[in-house]
Amino acid sequence: MRDLFDADPGRFERFSLECGPIFLDYSKNRITEDTLRLLTELAESVDLADWMLRMRRGDHINVSENRAVLHTALRNRGNEPVLVDGQDVMPAVREVLQKMRRFSESVRQGEWLGFTGQRITDIVNIGIGGSDLGPMLVARALRPYGSVGIRTHFVSNVDGGHLSETLVKLDPATTLFVVTSKSFTTPETLLNATSARSWLVRRLGSEAAVARHFVAVSTNTQAVTAFGIDPAHMFEFWDWVGGRYSLWSAVGLTVAIQIGMDHFEAMLAGAHEMDQHFFSQPFERNIPVLLALLGIWYNTCFGAHTHAVIPYDQSLARLPAHLQQLDMESNGKRVTRDGFTLDFDTGPVIWGEAGVNCQHAFFQLLHQGTRLIPADFIVPMKTLYPLGNHHDILIANCLAQTQALMRGKSEQEARQELAAQGLSGEALAQLLPHKVFPGNQPSNTIMLDKMTPHALGSLIAMYEHKVFVQGVIWGLNSFDQWGVEYGKQLAQRIIPQLADEVDTHEHDASTRGLIARYRRLGHGR
Numbered sequence: 001m002r003d004l005f006d007a008d009p010g011r012f013e014r015f016s017l018e019c020g021p022i023f024l025d026y027s028k029n030r031i032t033e034d035t036l037r038l039l040t041e042l043a044e045s046v047d048l049a050d051w052m053l054r055m056r057r058g059d060h061i062n063v064s065e066n067r068a069v070l071h072t073a074l075r076n077r078g079n080e081p082v083l084v085d086g087q088d089v090m091p092a093v094r095e096v097l098q099k100m101r102r103f104s105e106s107v108r109q110g111e112w113l114g115f116t117g118q119r120i121t122d123i124v125n126i127g128i129g130g131s132d133l134g135p136m137l138v139a140r141a142l143r144p145y146g147s148v149g150i151r152t153h154f155v156s157n158v159d160g161g162h163l164s165e166t167l168v169k170l171d172p173a174t175t176l177f178v179v180t181s182k183s184f185t186t187p188e189t190l191l192n193a194t195s196a197r198s199w200l201v202r203r204l205g206s207e208a209a210v211a212r213h214f215v216a217v218s219t220n221t222q223a224v225t226a227f228g229i230d231p232a233h234m235f236e237f238w239d240w241v242g243g244r245y246s247l248w249s250a251v252g253l254t255v256a257i258q259i260g261m262d263h264f265e266a267m268l269a270g271a272h273e274m275d276q277h278f279f280s281q282p283f284e285r286n287i288p289v290l291l292a293l294l295g296i297w298y299n300t301c302f303g304a305h306t307h308a309v310i311p312y313d314q315s316l317a318r319l320p321a322h323l324q325q326l327d328m329e330s331n332g333k334r335v336t337r338d339g340f341t342l343d344f345d346t347g348p349v350i351w352g353e354a355g356v357n358c359q360h361a362f363f364q365l366l367h368q369g370t371r372l373i374p375a376d377f378i379v380p381m382k383t384l385y386p387l388g389n390h391h392d393i394l395i396a397n398c399l400a401q402t403q404a405l406m407r408g409k410s411e412q413e414a415r416q417e418l419a420a421q422g423l424s425g426e427a428l429a430q431l432l433p434h435k436v437f438p439g440n441q442p443s444n445t446i447m448l449d450k451m452t453p454h455a456l457g458s459l460i461a462m463y464e465h466k467v468f469v470q471g472v473i474w475g476l477n478s479f480d481q482w483g484v485e486y487g488k489q490l491a492q493r494i495i496p497q498l499a500d501e502v503d504t505h506e507h508d509a510s511t512r513g514l515i516a517r518y519r520r521l522g523h524g525r
């Protein structure tokens with residue numbers, strides 16, 4: 001890459017692109033114009049444009065579940081209809097957005113009161129996976145937009161510590177629980193919701209309190225009603241929205257209450273802007289398509305196993321976690337949508353951490369380890385938290401890292417540096433190999449204007465489309481997740497077996513031994 005930069009002063013201009021608040025510099029990649037031409041030919045060879053059209057027009061591209069994939073309809077700001085099985089879904093989408101607006105405004109303005117007549121100060125979203133990670137990311141990133149000071153909390157883990165630690169800080173009289181579950185059958189979520197309800201009823205002294213302190217977000221009215229939440233307090237979404245693509249739906253209710261519906265809709269508009277870019281731009285000028293192709297270039301042609309996501313923005317600290325579900329649950333598959341087992345690698349391991357912190361932790365391996373690790377560096381140009389020169393320092397670090405990764409430090413440069421420090425002879429020779437950086441580590445730099453709802457919407461939508469494109473190229477159905485089921489089934493079998501006297505012979509010796517040990521020493525005793 002060093003040589004490519006030296007040979008071409010126009011490389012940055014040539015290999016960078018803009019869409020609304022997003023600027024992508026992909027010049028620090030191991031690519032030439034030829035590489036990109038070949039990669040876009042690859043996209044053409046799998047009829048990517050046709051798949052994009054099929055997604056957009058509501059075909060059942062999630063074949064194993066026989067469902068359309070239309071999270072783009074949730075943020076469609078235009079007037080055109082979006083058809084699922086011949087029916088326009090936009091009126092229902094707009095109706096739920098209106099219901100979210102009415103409800104979030106009434107909570108924010110203190111019109112929706114708790115059972116004892118007090119206004120709501122704290123929202124607890126109870127959900128897991130797609131019903132947790134997306135809204136949690138957004139709630140954290142857009143905290144400065146929460147003008148009325150309502151605090152949000154996210155409880156996902158069935159570990160009693162997660163709920164207990166959250167509740168201990170809260171007053172039941174001023175707390176609203178948003179139980180978020182697409183299926184409303186997820187055991188962890190239902191158990192957390194049941195325990196939260198017991199806490200509320202015990203502390204407020206009446207079952208009748210539940211109606212003022214619990215609302216639900218789901219596709220399953222029956223299960224919501226069975227849980228004891230009035231369907232009037234249920235916010236609906238639909239089976240054509242995948243869990244990990246659902247934050248644009250009523251799954252964002254907690255966020256909408258925190259930042260207000262105008263900001264929530266600005267986030268939808270940002271996502272819509274990226275959708276329009278994705279559906280209209282030629283592949284070689286299309287940000288999600290290029291990111292997908294670059295990922296495939298390293299994954300398939302260089303054998304890179306992982307992809308790092310490094311936000312240089314503390315408020316995006318949960319972005320890697322959200323992208324882990326988005327990417328790994330979508331493309332962590334070895335069988336094509338037609339049922340063929342692939343003999344090449346598909347979805348990479350996604351990982352990462354907020355920038356600067358990771359420089360002091362794992363970046364050593366990126367700089368001098370043996371592995372190729374492509375990375376996305378994400379950084380806002382303007383900060384929402386002006387504090388002295390902190391932001392300049394943050395930006396400088398981000399730029400320095402991508403530069404060091406790209407350039408490396410040659411043996412000659414390292415030698416000169418050591419000599420300038422007064423080293424020579426044996427001492428210099430001993431240190432020299434440790435001071436050399438191979439470089440040539442690829443990265444994309446994604447600059448946002450500023451962390452606004454609009455920019456965040458564009459950013460997340462960009463990654464959704466990247467994942468879709470990669471799935472199309474690998475021949476996968478990116479919208480099912482059968483791999484998650486097996487462990488769930490086994491857990492259901494093991495739960496009753498943790499009690500004494502239940503036969504465990506069906507299990508392997510390890511599982512049997514661990515159950516026996518838990519029976520003897522565990523049970524929270």
Ligand SMILES: O=P(O)(O)OC[C@H]1O[C@H](O)[C@H](O)[C@@H](O)[C@@H]1O
Nearest residue numbers: 129130131181182183186243484
């Ligand atoms: O929203 P829910 O139906 O409760 O599902 C929550 C999560 O659980 C599942 O195990 C899936 O793997 C996820 O895709 C989903 O987001």
